[in-house]
Amino acid sequence: MLESKIIFGIPGFWKDRTDIVKTIAEKSGGYLFLGGILSRTDTKDFFDVEIYGHDKQLKEAFSYAGSFSSEQLGAIEKHSCTLYVIGKGGSIEDANKMLDVGLALLNAGGIAVKVESSGVAHTVENWTSAAQAKEIHNTFRSFVTFVGEEEFYYSCGMHCLGYPDVVVLKDDYNPSEVVKLMETFLLYNLYEKPVLKSGETFSIDINSPYYILNHKPCTYFEEEHPFYNPYGVWELKKK
Template structure:
């Protein structure tokens, strides 16, 4: 559940240094301080958690998705060791500063653990500093195909929901890319019941926010901000007021506590009672979005509480 999730960015960084001491020396020359399990710098403005990883012979495979040249992948495969870094920030300019410094310290590539996409250092720096949301999206987010349609993976590194849709693969790639880049570039305030279309020639699809059911909450690829489910073609928008109810504490916390007290799965009537009796504050949609990002995870939709709770509690069994 939410308390188990640490949000932000996780980076896997293979480099030429073979020991923690060698990493300390090379990072120090790049203005970074590696002290025990922490990586810091006056230029970063945050403290990253760090774990040293010995090369077990699989580093090259971790970058084996066509994102590196054979020569670059060979260098990664022969890396001395790697660092696994947990950053308490979303993907943006401060991360570009860090990745550039890591490159100066001998980093051979950087893999984003939330989507498993790994690129050379220079590609990351260009994407993060270049101001092109499509370039950044392609660096950080992958689209996966499955029986339930197509879904994106990786938008949580920006503090945003992923998306999923049932459509032919090419059309699904287009719809998911357009919606996700729209979120990334414009930062719109979207809510369940809104509709989306990338252009005037494409039918609208209704949006519903659901918990991410693709990965368990403790997996790096799990998106704590959930997933936009795009409905079928021709969807219509629900009326939207100026304010929305925000559960304080979040509904998912209330239901988790109620189920822990009961020692068994809650019945539907019990979920509905907790939902109906939970304390709420009426907030503007933009303020509710800001609160969610600061908290690090999305709450359940009250009107869909029973069905969405089944998605979340499935990971508790």
Template structure:
């Protein structure tokens, strides 16, 4: 894939300017430094762009919409008092890049950040939860942090491009169950890198519904949208129950 998608994190904070933020990072974020608009991890050499902007009066509402699961918490209320907004911009396209960007986000949270909104996915996380996920990246917590599931006329994932992988789409049946199945499927893609082809079948486990896997286009969110996935998508088509088999089997 010639075009690597950007992974963008939005982190509001109490910082009065870039020099204040740089000082906080030097004091609080072990191993990280901010020089100009580059945030760097001295241990790994990873670097991403940091753009600091003025406070945004609409940002608290944006966070509540993207993080309804913590909308009524004190942590969410704290965002009302932010003085500036840091945007971390770096490459997606692989698990390693996604993990590195998550750790960079944690460096800003350690330096006073009030939460993290994944602008390339559309989900927001409380600061303590973000740190907790970053401490468990070996357990694929980045998948939980960076991928969401949308239920409309169809049910589909958004955010797998952060790992360089296709999205997943399905239709019909119970929306909650469909989202749970797609969550399992997309994590399976990330963890095991299976070599699916059109016509292969997939099931969460023996005795569960079976789906035929077909390659398709990803949802088009419009030109320039950070949600767009250049890697396409897998459509999971429900099949009539048939004889038991493995989690996924090749078409015979």
């Protein structure tokens, strides 16, 4: 199985590499950036970091991926460079470490976060709240998003946490109802850690429809794609 990776980008107004190194050392709260490695001094955890210059399309990318005010998008548009961080995924613990890394870089001058492993973006306030809480549902919402295609709805980002994503074929479903179904199913997996098998059923409650579970490989993205889930996908089909 491929190793799960978490990748996110943080734009900021750093002048140059020297400014990045200095500011991280002074304001991150315990991280050092040397070479292409960001390390946490108290735990010895390390993360790969790549620096990219100004991207004129970044404002648009963030506007599609999250909820930002015009002022926040204006700041993103004026960024000088973006730090792309690559770390280990595959568990809640790993995801929480990446929340801490993101918070450290925001404290060191970052202005927003876009998770390239799922396509969801967050304001400083939202990311900070999740990093400080370290609660499962906050970590979940930091890395997982929901997408609607022509024939189906699906989640994206559960590989960051070490679990399969979920897909629901479109019939006559209300989009908000489908999101509730998918979110409930995924949080049930995170909180209860059930051992599920294809052919079993799932329902939100006794008054809701039952869905037949079918575990499949992730075929919606190539293995090299950041969205690819090596843990597969649960397909939910109404019984």
